[in-house]
Amino acid sequence: MTLSRRALIGAAAVAAPLAAACAQAPRSNAARFSLGYAPHEGSFASRGGLFEQIAYAADQGFTAWEDNEAAKRPVAEQTRMAKMLADRGMTMGVFVAGMPRWSEMRPRLGGNDDADRESYLAGIKASLDVAKRLNARHATVVTGFMDPRIPLDVQTARVVDTMRRAADLVEASGLVLVMEPLNTRTDHPGVYMQTIAQGYAVARGVDRPSVKILADLYHEQIQSGNLIPAMTECWSEIGYIQFGDNPGRKEPGSGEINYANIVKWLRGRRYSGVIGMEHGNSAKGRAGEDRLVAAYRAIDAA
Structure with missing residues (x-):
């Protein structure tokens, strides 16, 4: 049967917006995770480059993404990433603002150098x-x-003053700076902020909604342990969370941290923010990627 010109035009008018809607709608081959676990570039390296990995993560049901290196990417790549995340119904997690100069052990915000x-x-x-x-x-x-x-208390006062100035810079934009305590025993000797409790002291001193703590549980487990009590005491100042098991800094289940219990505790706190997957994979290639997804399925079911 031959369609009339009018019928063809009508069919096209219906099909065009439908195709556009389908192109923008999140596509998923799996159930979406109930919490905002956020992979990063490298989590699914066998699937291709950055954008192929984002697409694969979305298809596995992940609803967030984080990218420490985002500030170093070309503007066009940042813009494309934001559009892709929006199209796939994913939330952007953290990127690093002002990367430290690790080899120089700088900046020293509590020191005497104003230039730092x-x-x-x-x-x-x-x-x-x-x-x-x-x-x-x-x-x-x-x-x-x-x-x-310089005495530690003097350094703390200067760090607090610096972070207040940082709050002045970002507060109108709605951006929240999350200070990350890092362990000194395995990865980052010499850093100033080493525990969630120390982050709490600085955040309370700053007393601004735009300065909070990033609770990276891999670092906290190495430095202090006692994860749930530490988060309980400091919860009002925790703005973002990252997972990583210890030893090894790989996916949950590869080490000693009971992440299923951590997830239960976060649900009890009604945490709805992003949880960065700040770790590698315990096995290489697609087998490691499959293990990564399975690990998060297991803790998400807790």
Whole structure:
């Protein structure tokens, strides 16, 4: 049967918006995770580059993504990533604002060098455009390194003052800076902020909604342990969470942390934010990627 010209035009008018809607709707081959676990580039490396990995993560049911290196990416790539995440119904997690100079053990925000503080704040200010392009609500900040010549209490006061100035820079934008305590026993000797409790003290001193704590449970397990009590005491200042098992910094179930219980506790707290998957895979290739997804299915079912 031959369709009339009018019928063909009518069919096209219906098909065009339908095709556009289908192209924009989130596609998924699996049930969506109930919490906002966020993989990163490298989590699914066998699937291709950055955008192929985002698509694969979405198809596995992940609803968030994080990218420490986002600020270093070309603007066009940042914009494309934001669009892809929006199209797939995914939330952007953290990126790093103002990467520390690890080899120089800088900045020393509690030291006597004002240039260190000014450079640090300039990096945070530059991150505002990145956050806007990515639709990111949180940015990771590392509060630098210890200065062994200066009393700890003096350094703390100076870190608090610096983070208040940082809050002044970002607050109008809605961006929240989440300070990450790092362990000194395995990965980052010499850093200033080493525990969630220390982060709490600084955040309370700053007393601004735009400065909170990033509770990376891999680092906290190494430095202090006692994860649930530590988060309970400091919960009002925790703005973002990251997972990683210990030893090895791989997916849940590869080490000693009972992440199923952590998930139960977070549900009890009605946590609805992003949970960064700040770790590698315990096995290489697709077998490791499958193990990663299975590990998060197991804890998500807790």
